[in-house]
Amino acid sequence: MRVAIFSATGYERSFLDAANARHGHELIYFEPALRRNTARLAAGFPAVCGFVHDDFSAGVMLELQRQKTRLIALRCAGFNNVDVEAAEQLGMTVLRVPAYSPAAVAEHTVALLLALNRKIHRAYLRVREGNFALDGLLGFELAGKTVGIIGTGKIGLGVGRILVGFGCTLLGYDPHPGAAFTAAGGRYVPLDDLFAQADILSLHLPLTPDTRHLIDAEALGRMKRGVVLLNTSRGELLDTRAVIAALKSGKVGLLGLDVYEEETNLFFRNLSDTVIQDDVFARLLTFPNVLITSHQAFFTEEALSRIAETTMENLTQFEEGNIVAENEVRASQHFHG
Numbered sequence: 647m648r649v650a651i652f653s654a655t656g657y658e659r660s661f662l663d664a665a666n667a668r669h670g671h672e673l674i675y676f677e678p679a680l681r682r683n684t685a686r687l688a689a690g691f692p693a694v695c696g697f698v699h700d701d702f703s704a705g706v707m708l709e710l711q712r713q714k715t716r717l718i719a720l721r722c723a724g725f726n727n728v729d730v731e732a733a734e735q736l737g738m739t740v741l742r743v744p745a746y747s748p749a750a751v752a753e754h755t756v757a758l759l760l761a762l763n764r765k766i767h768r769a770y771l772r773v774r775e776g777n778f779a780l781d782g783l784l785g786f787e788l789a790g791k792t793v794g795i796i797g798t799g800k801i802g803l804g805v806g807r808i809l810v811g812f813g814c815t816l817l818g819y820d821p822h823p824g825a826a827f828t829a830a831g832g833r834y835v836p837l838d839d840l841f842a843q844a845d846i847l848s849l850h851l852p853l854t855p856d857t858r859h860l861i862d863a864e865a866l867g868r869m870k871r872g873v874v875l876l877n878t879s880r881g882e883l884l885d886t887r888a889v890i891a892a893l894k895s896g897k898v899g900l901l902g903l904d905v906y907e908e909e910t911n912l913f914f915r916n917l918s919d920t921v922i923q924d925d926v927f928a929r930l931l932t933f934p935n936v937l938i939t940s941h942q943a944f945f946t947e948e949a950l951s952r953i954a955e956t957t958m959e960n961l962t963q964f965e966e967g968n969i970v971a972e973n974e975v976r977a978s979q980h981f982h983g
């Protein structure tokens with residue numbers, strides 16, 4: 647099948663080409679992200695392949711459908727950038743990679759936590775400058791601390807398992823509790839209790855209209871003073887302005903982010919020669935107790951290899967009329983991972 651691959655980066659191509667060796671699809675790589683003004687690149691392609699910042703809103707998909715595209719193949723798990731209802735109305739199939747490497751994201755979440763807590767990001771710079779003083783680098787031990795996981799699916803469970811290994815007490819909140827979380831030593835509690843008890847709070851739930859700004863001023867008000875907040879899921883789960891206020895007041899002690907509400911205009915690009923226009927993001931960068939990575943939690947060799955393999959399998963299975971139900975995104979699912 648001819649596939650238009652948007653937001654194609656150099657590092658992804660080798661993985662996609664290698665995975666395609668068994669499938670023989672015709673992969674055409676386009677560096678730009680899919681937008682209204684780039685959709686024309688996909689004219690005549692039956693399949694369009696995109697990533698987290700490609701725009702699959704109703705207008706763009708109507709354009710794609712007019713150009714004869716029938717399949718949207720996402721190279722990611724999340725699909726909050728896809729208007730699934732519109733896709734269904736237009737008769738387009740949407741496939742994704744539901745689980746490629748939960749360990750990649752779980753390990754990155756813990757990396758943020760450890761770096762923040764032991765001030766590794768600050769120590770790295772200081773030592774390079776010949777500053778070996780310890781003031782400002784005081785950390786605390788994770789052993790004995792209470793960790794609250796919101797969303798105990800694949801990634802949340804992975805984070806929980808690692809932190810139990812560090813000697814943490816594990817609490818969870820999820821509308822669909824899982825036996826594996828309890829077996830790992832976790833205990834489910836109501837969300838309010840989790841807010842009240844957690845020393846470290848980590849978000850691993852999907853972004854939906856219901857979960858947008860789950861962490862707002864009110865939720866922050868119910869947390870412990872000095873709470874460590876980690877978000878490697880989706881930026882809009884946090885009300886960033888409220889979090890900035892909580893950082894200023896000391897309510898939030900440490901903040902680790904791999905995602906940001908307005909990341910589409912920033913992440914995955916080298917903007918080092920430009921002036922950052924986003925004042926909220928710029929403010930976040932000024933805090934010594936905030937560590938931000940640019941949506942790289944998924945970015946491991948293992949994950950890229952699995953994403954490529956599942957994407958190629960999705961394309962082949964669509965061609966053969968043999969779709970794996972778990973990989974298909976349907977409007978009735980009502981969540982946006």
Ligand code: NAD
Nearest residue numbers: 797798799800801802820822850851852878879943944983
């Ligand atoms: P998953 O589907 O296995 O788990 C999500 C869990 O969240 C489920 O158990 C679900 O019941 C729960 N949930 C749904 N609504 C909830 C709510 N209102 N409150 C609490 N829990 C709720 O998904 P996963 O693979 O663990 O991924 C979790 C999130 O990680 C995804 O939604 C995605 O946004 C994000 N992600 C980020 C990266 C990255 O590179 N930063 C990569 C992959 C996934």
